[in-house]
Amino acid sequence: MPVPPGAPATGRRTGTPLHPGAWWLWALALGTAATRTTNPLLLGLLVTVSAYVVATRRPDAPWARSYGAFVKLALAVLVVRLLFAVVLGSPIPGTHVLVELPEVPLPGWAQGIRLGGRVTAEGLAFALYDALRLAALLICVGAANALANPSRLLKSLPGALYEMGVAVVVALSFAPNLIADVQRLRAARRLRGRPDRGVRGLLQVGLPVLEGALERSVALAAAMDARGYGRTAEVPARVRRTTAALTLGGLLGVCAGTYGLLTAAGGTYGLPVLLAGLAAALAGLWLGGRRTVRTRYRPDRWDARAWLVAGSGAAVAALLTVAATRDPAALRPGVVPLVAPMLPLWPAAAVLIGLLPAFVTPAPDDRREEPS
DSSP states (O other): OOOOTTOOSSOSOOOSOOOHHHHHHHHHHHHHHHHTOOOHHHHHHHHHHHHHHHHHHOOSSGGGGGHHHHHHHHHHHHHHHHHHHHHSOOSSOOSOEEEEEEEEOOOGGGTTOOEEEEEEHHHHHHHHHHHHHHHHHHHHHHHHHHHSOHHHHHHTSOGGGHHHHHHHHHHHHHHHHHHHHHHHHHHHHHHTTOOOSHHHHHHHHHHHHHHHHHHHHHHHHHHHHHTTTTOBOOOOHHHHHHHHHHHHHHHHHHHHHHHHHHSSTTTTTHHHHHHHHHHHHHHHHHHHGGGBOOOOSSOOOOOHHHHHHHHHHHHHHHHHHHHHHHOHHHHSOOTTTTOOOOOOHHHHHHHGGGGTHHHHSOOOOSSOOOOO
16 A cells, blocks of 8 residues: 555654653653662663663654763763762772772861772772762753653743743753764764864864854844744733742742751641642742743643653652662662672562653654754
């Protein structure tokens, strides 16, 4: 049977793209789960889950190519943290000495800091576990950048957050576009037989990249001005005062409620104050949106798939939080004495719930997805 014009060439299941907010909630929930543990096996499982979802659901678009940069950043965090542990020492006492470096004597005002000295296996293990947690968080944020279209995410923001959202989206889009420009210029230089590595290659690639960034900034400014960016509607003064009072009071309530939940003495008032603050802040955002005059073309729908994706990430975060409370030794393995970490079964099964988006969301279209 002939393929209709415009239809995908493969037999993979395609459909309406998922709401970008669901991808961010899923990724941030996995990042929250990563902060609840220092077990390297669980952290590796979290990274594997996010990487699998990215590999199966990442579209072919410039903004989706930043995942590799976040992975490299996470590896750099690991290396730097281990170097600090070797050079500056570790507060963790250890008996398994790996190497003893020459120690540099420091003045009396620098007590508590040392350069060189003994490097123990316990100190390196503690630094590795701590760095793996931050690296997993960075990789989860990279997964959100690779899966969620930033321009579609901007359309879903409330009107009161639109201008701030534009600034955030421009900032998030800068790195993927910069990486795409560097890759394109390096490929062009290789085709011409010119060097693309080293200091010389970096200098000769940097100028065209800077020129492209400036041209993109000018084009963006012109497009924003043509679309009336920054123009607001007239609202009564009492509505403006009410909006400011609700927003400021709501944020203060959120801060006070969060502090109450984190302290033992504020357990009785923390949750009510937090809920009241959230309600006031949302009401302020709703009133503030009346000043923004804009329309949405084909707004993204928050459907059942978005609930499943966001819920799977929330389930992983909630279950690992419960596991960290009930069995802290399994999720935070000790390094003194130094023992091999074990993989707890039911927290590992909870992490696998994060694979749900790979099966309930449509596969990306083989055709190149251009930014809208």
